[in-house]
Amino acid sequence: MTSLETSQTDKPTRRISIDQVSRVEGHGKVTLLLDDEGHVHQARLHIVEFRGFERFIQGRPYWEVPVMVQRLCGICPVSHHLAASKALDVVVGATQLTPTAEKVRRLMHYGQMLQSHALHFFHLSSPDLLFGFDSEVSKRNVVGVVAAYPELATHGVLLRKFGQEVIRLTAGKRVHGTGSIPGGVNKSLTRAERDELLAALPDVLQWAREGVDLVKALHQKNTALYESFGLFRSSLLSLVGPGGRLEFYDGVIRARDADGQVMVDGIEPKNYRQHIEEEVKSWSYMKFPYLTALGPERGWYKVGPLARVQNCDFIHTPLAEAERQAFREAHGGQMVHAPLAYHWTRLIELLHAAEVIGELLRDDDLMGDALVVSGERVGEGVGIIEAPRGTLIHHYKVDSQDLVTMCNLIVSTTHNNQAMNEAIRSVAREYLDGHEPTEGLMNHLEVAIRAFDPCLSCATHAMGRMPLYVEVRDASGAVVGSATKSSR
Amino acid sequence: MSKTFTMDEREIPFVEGQTVMQAALADGVYVPHLCAHPEFKPHGSCRVCTVKVNGRHAASCTLAAREGLVVENQTAELRELRRELVQLLFVEGNHFCPSCEKSGDCKLQALGYELEVKTLHFTQLFPDRPVDASHPDLMLDFNRCILCELCVRASAEVDGRHVFALSGRGIDKHLIVNSESGRLADTSIAATDTAVSVCPVGVILKKGRGFRVPIGQRTYDAAPISAMPEGKKP
Structure with missing residues (x-):
């Protein structure tokens, strides 16, 4: 069978689609081309919305950017808010933030990680995992989870609420706050705010541990499914912190190959362009990033929890580190590529985020009043952060009048573009090829996509000369003409 | 009496x-x-x-x-009339409150809340108005100008500089600055001028200030514009 990216058959095919993919952030669709025998000849995840932030931020003052670009997303705005701020720290010469600013931002970010992971697992994915991929569709949703597992659903909601409260107290609002500014932050925490969060922390840690136990039990109950569903092998990429630790806020880029061998390491954010390029394809608004050294065919990779937890050498918080070890032991120390393992690692990260929030809340620097620093202005800055869905790159150029002249965003979900397409092709081969596609079978494709927790609205930035491939077929499906327009 | x-x-x-x-x-x-x-x-x-x-x-x-x-x-009639006037001001310019640094301190936005502007109602004109960032300390974002002429009056009557004026007529009326180049950098304006601080919206901005005031401490975070003493309004 072919890669299924583009149909190679001359047979008549019919097109079926999932339009739109549900229980993910943003709008996307899946299309399949099937022949008369039901064999799959093409499977694609298309991103059908267009945003254009990279373009319309041009000409705006740089200090507006962290607040404007976070509107890319309603789920992970903090990630964009902070990645932009980090890039603009460089522009305003803030090479070293104050301890208060650094820790308030970290707290905001780990609160974001916690709430986003809770939202994804409990609200969006748990219906598939708890009820079955082809279970009764009317119950396969968060309302069904509330009815069948009220305590679990409540804990999921409260976990998310806690993360949102962390964000509110650091950014000013639960969604789309203004707390981070170039060079620092505009507020620190009061003692009362800190104590309010600390009081809720024991429950949060307990619920986070229960979450990991649940996802582990799901894996153990049906190991064969969880280790093979949508399986494909790929490289993986993420930031790592000092000593190779798991790190979400700041670090250097590391990539491993599918066997776990480190391919590149220690790449400073400012040098990302020497190592990562993006390919544009005619059938999606989402670009396809790849490692320059390996090229577009072999250089694509996956990002996000499954990449991060396996890319790091250790997790510095004890509970999450124990769970990372358990994850490795469960897989014999081998690299794990199964998309459903994203859930397990996502919950390990959720636990880690709760532990880090506890560390930060016990640090009095959070209540300091030295908020902003500045230094020598430069014309360009790159900020990279690990967003809930993976590595997030913001790159800006700013002219001498303080206006943005260039913006390049490589968003977490964009990095996973090829990976998600590979996952649905794997599922299409395994479950749909030769079968009449039922709703339950089609949901298998969505389950594979959901594992990556894609945020499609964040990720669509193709701009300018879109490539185009047009094919004309006769009634029998035979190609009678074609035309191509390159993006270059 | x-x-x-x-x-x-x-x-x-x-x-x-x-x-x-x-x-x-x-x-x-x-x-x-x-x-x-x-x-x-x-x-x-x-x-x-x-x-x-x-x-x-x-x-x-x-x-x-x-x-x-x-x-x-x-009265209900006057509230409706005022709401429509404010909606017209919104659609004539490019007012994107979510990313505007004047958000929370902006009189137009505060009035929008006061008059319960829930939609823009009218078709947006989306005028093309490039910003003037030529001045080292100040920036003009013409997208948000409501032609109130407070800056014109302040610059002439208080600052004594005559930096601002309105030019054009009708829908083409727009704010200009008093320099041959048309750039703010070539005027005599200073960041401490009353004309700068009197702007009720986000047109005349001090560079680098951005979002330094956190949510909760902005002018209209505490109370709606109708409940605030006149002297505290920006």
């Missing part, structure tokens, strides 16, 4: 020379307004302060208070 007029069945005292709006505000009665400012002569251009006097519409900022006037202020 002071002289009075009636506003929404309430007796409003006034002294000779006061406008209806000045007398009402002094008595603690809010009349929505944008181009009016206590430190400047009445202007009467935005018409958001329109009231109904003896059955006829009038701008309360320019209408002299007179004994025996019967003024309607907070």
